[in-house]
Amino acid sequence: MDVFAKAFEWKEARVARLSGLYPFFKPISENEGTEVVIEGRRTIMVGANSYLSLSTHPKVKAAAAEAALRYGASCCGSRFANGTLEIHEELERRLAIFLKKESALCFTTGFTTNMGSIAALLGRHDIALVDRGDHACLMDGTQLTYADVLKYKHNDMADLEKKLQQADKDSGKLLITDGVFSMEGDLADLPGIVELKRKYGFRIMVDDAHGLGVMGHGGRGTGEHFGLHDEVDVITGTFSKSFGSIGGVVAGQREVVDWIKHRARSMIFAASMSPPTVAAALASLEIVENEPERRERLWQIAGKMRNAFQAMGFNTGVSVTPIIPILVGEQMKTFNLWKSLLEAGVFTNAVIPPAVEPGRSMLRTSYQAAHTDEQLDKVLDVFETIGKRLKIIERKRPATTQRITIALRQPEGLHSHLEGVMPHPLGNGHANGQANGKTPPRWTNWVELATTVSRPRITQLRERLDAAWSLAGWRPPGLPPLDLDQLQARGQATFERVRDAMEAVTYRAANIDPTDLREMPRKIIARARGRNGQAHD
Numbered sequence: 001m002d003v004f005a006k007a008f009e010w011k012e013a014r015v016a017r018l019s020g021l022y023p024f025f026k027p028i029s030e031n032e033g034t035e036v037v038i039e040g041r042r043t044i045m046v047g048a049n050s051y052l053s054l055s056t057h058p059k060v061k062a063a064a065a066e067a068a069l070r071y072g073a074s075c076c077g078s079r080f081a082n083g084t085l086e087i088h089e090e091l092e093r094r095l096a097i098f099l100k101k102e103s104a105l106c107f108t109t110g111f112t113t114n115m116g117s118i119a120a121l122l123g124r125h126d127i128a129l130v131d132r133g134d135h136a137c138l139m140d141g142t143q144l145t146y147a148d149v150l151k152y153k154h155n156d157m158a159d160l161e162k163k164l165q166q167a168d169k170d171s172g173k174l175l176i177t178d179g180v181f182s183m184e185g186d187l188a189d190l191p192g193i194v195e196l197k198r199k200y201g202f203r204i205m206v207d208d209a210h211g212l213g214v215m216g217h218g219g220r221g222t223g224e225h226f227g228l229h230d231e232v233d234v235i236t237g238t239f240s241k242s243f244g245s246i247g248g249v250v251a252g253q254r255e256v257v258d259w260i261k262h263r264a265r266s267m268i269f270a271a272s273m274s275p276p277t278v279a280a281a282l283a284s285l286e287i288v289e290n291e292p293e294r295r296e297r298l299w300q301i302a303g304k305m306r307n308a309f310q311a312m313g314f315n316t317g318v319s320v321t322p323i324i325p326i327l328v329g330e331q332m333k334t335f336n337l338w339k340s341l342l343e344a345g346v347f348t349n350a351v352i353p354p355a356v357e358p359g360r361s362m363l364r365t366s367y368q369a370a371h372t373d374e375q376l377d378k379v380l381d382v383f384e385t386i387g388k389r390l391k392i393i394e395r396k397r398p399a400t401t402q403r404i405t406i407a408l409r410q411p412e413g414l415h416s417h418l419e420g421v422m423p424h425p426l427g428n429g430h431a432n433g434q435a436n437g438k439t440p441p442r443w444t445n446w447v448e449l450a451t452t453v454s455r456p457r458i459t460q461l462r463e464r465l466d467a468a469w470s471l472a473g474w475r476p477p478g479l480p481p482l483d484l485d486q487l488q489a490r491g492q493a494t495f496e497r498v499r500d501a502m503e504a505v506t507y508r509a510a511n512i513d514p515t516d517l518r519e520m521p522r523k524i525i526a527r528a529r530g531r532n533g534q535a536h537d
């Protein structure tokens, strides 16, 4: 039997090309970052991972060009041998400082960083705990080892705990997860993972390919976002997204990084990052550190787009980041939507199985700090028109009225909750209960607000709230509730975290921008003052 027979017999790609619906390997002739030219047509790019728009930044392009002139186009060798330049080491020193880890090591791509690091860290008697939604390179890394691989359901902490209970207590364990999941734009449940780490003892490796530069106050990633940066033992990342270049990094304790440096075959037996890519990553790092306004604009855009898509009735899944999927379901419908959008001047990425589960085909959209409101509004207009034409969304914006309740908190703060879907966790009769010796917020008044929430959003909301409630160990009425003492015993920190999660859900549900939400209680108080002559207290 000819080993090539499978290739000669495989027809799907040829059929798809002939149908004109083949969405992959589209050559781009000009690239300005937020706009590209494809097949002669100027197109708004909402498919790239250049979150901070640095790949086309003048300083980044100039740094790459200068490095090519100074060092040549390639080192033509491995880091291990002749392929280490001073700028490779400078980049590693600066990244270790940025990532607040003892040491950092660069690879030629993010893919080989993860593959090589995982293979170096895991031995025959070790166990890899991997999220089923992890990126291909994490999965492939585990396949290169003799370690046992235990896959837990995506972000399912109960399933992870079950796996931990079944695992040999004495084995070395490495939990490997994406920080930001690359297809659906949701986050690893790091708080839940860290709770289990404290209980069972294992190391955590976070691939923050889509988190670096994007998540956290300083752009250090998902760990920083959750205030758990120090709990992440090994961070990996790529320069092919926010950093606008090519290459990857692993950072952690000095000895661990040094071990990887001398064991990772994908680094030792591959040519090093080329000089222009190193210089571009260095220039980008400088901008990531010094221009937080880029990150702020990116988040503003992400909020705008997600709210607008949801208001139109598109299903944006579980996204909470600048990666916003448009879930379509059926593969052909997804290809049709992709093609119609491209013809109308909007480039998206079609994502089909096996990259996602069967029946969950989608268009993946992602945003950049340099997208203008004009470009974004055009994207939204085109999506709405074509979405209606292809019957992916209803002609009339599907909407229903949902009561949103803003709870006024004494003495200083205010928090919002969704009544009906989400009752107050402390219940009306327990507003003054003690938790861990601290007085919990006194919820004294409720102001109601009618708002419009799209129907698919409510379903998503309920799913999310279920997840949030299971974190709290408390469920709304209708399900067996845990009593207040138990909630308090789990500590104020858990309660605060759940409340924050709910707050996030609330503003998304209401299609309200987070900054507007923060303003809203003040406006409501002012309105109430005007009406009653006094504030609620």
Ligand SMILES: Cc1ncc(COP(=O)(O)O)c(C=O)c1O
Binding pocket: 109, 110, 111, 112, 114, 135, 137, 178, 182, 207, 209, 210, 238, 239, 240, 246, 247, 248
């Ligand atoms: C989560 C994740 N990890 C790793 C990679 C690989 O990074 P690179 O493109 O640098 O090889 C990607 C890129 O697609 C990714 O999305």
